[in-house]
Amino acid sequence: MSTTVKISEAKAHLSELLARVEAGEEVIIARGNAPIARLTAIDERRQRLAAIEAVRAIRARAKPVTQEEIREWREEGRRY
Template sequence: MTVTVKVAEAKAHLSELLARVEAGEEVIIARGNDPIAVLSRIRKESSIETAIAEIRAMRALAKPVTQEEIRAWRDEGRA
């Protein structure tokens, strides 16, 4: 997934953007409507520690889910 942000927003939310990049997203930084830079993850060797770090970064960005939502997903399409 790719997200585009303005320079001022990138400055104000750099830590959050870096967490998103660590989770696998690509961030385009734009001045006005003109893209000027891309933030993307530097891939390391595959390892269990890297996989765990990526999962934790993705979970940090996820919104909480209620039990009702989980049940609705489970029951979706059932008669």
């Protein structure tokens, strides 16, 4: 569910609006009738899971690497 509030109302009731966002509500802030911002709760767990899935997708497309290649890369970094 979302609620739209004008900027002046958002300024006056920011703490209340943030409590509503924490409870799962979405708040749209508007200048006049034009929406300009959206307040939503940050779901850090969902963001972490999305990042993990993105890494897994990249790794799935990558070609396999041999142990010899890994050793060469490690030694290459030690040469300088």
